Amino acid sequence: MKNLVISCLLLSCIGLQSCKKNEEKKEAVQTDAEKIVSTQCYKAVYEKDTIDLKLNTLKNGKLSGNMVMKVATATERTGEITGEFRGDTLFADYTFVEVTNKTKTFKNPMAFLKRDNQLILGNGTMQTTMGVTYLVKDKPIDFDRVKYKFSTLECK
Structure with missing residues (x-):
């Protein structure tokens, strides 16, 4: 059970980190278009x-x-x-x-x-x-x- 909880937390952290990277890319594209x-x-x-x-x-x-x-x-x-x-x-x-x-x-x-x-x-x-x-x-x-x-x- 502990292994399952730790695995879920690890996957959640990885998922959230990749979402953050996508947001940063979108912001970079948006500011480049607004130059x-x-x-x-x-x-x-x-x-x-x-x-x-x-x-x-x-x-x-x-x-x-x-x-x-x-x-x-x-x-x-x-x-x-x-x-x-x-x-x-x-x-x-x-x-x-x-x-x-x-x-x-x-x-x-x-x-x-x-x-x-x-x-x-x-x-x-x-x-x-x-x-x-x-x-x-x-x-x-x-x-x-x-x-x-x-x-x-x-x-x-």
Whole structure:
């Protein structure tokens, strides 16, 4: 009986150790895919509004970065943006806080059309279902009648 218990404990330890090694490999692969390949900065100005955008292209092809929105009629917003290109359109989620109320986090979907060296923030129909806001797939996104056209600039 003692031999059976010792054998079971030994097998359990070996099994747990191999699981640990697999987790370490997964973490190494994930961090390798999340390495920044390039960084591009953009700025959009419309009347008294200014939006600063910094996008990092990751090794896995996805994008991450941060964006600061200073819109004249609203509170300043600062947050992170994540997404990926589908063709020439960047579909992203902007997770932000308002400077006056940092306790509440908001998340909005966004779509940017890449045209030449510009990113154009599109206007699309949004819908919220079960607390998640997304762009409606059946409705086209307007990239022609827009306020914000981002021009590239050198990152600081």
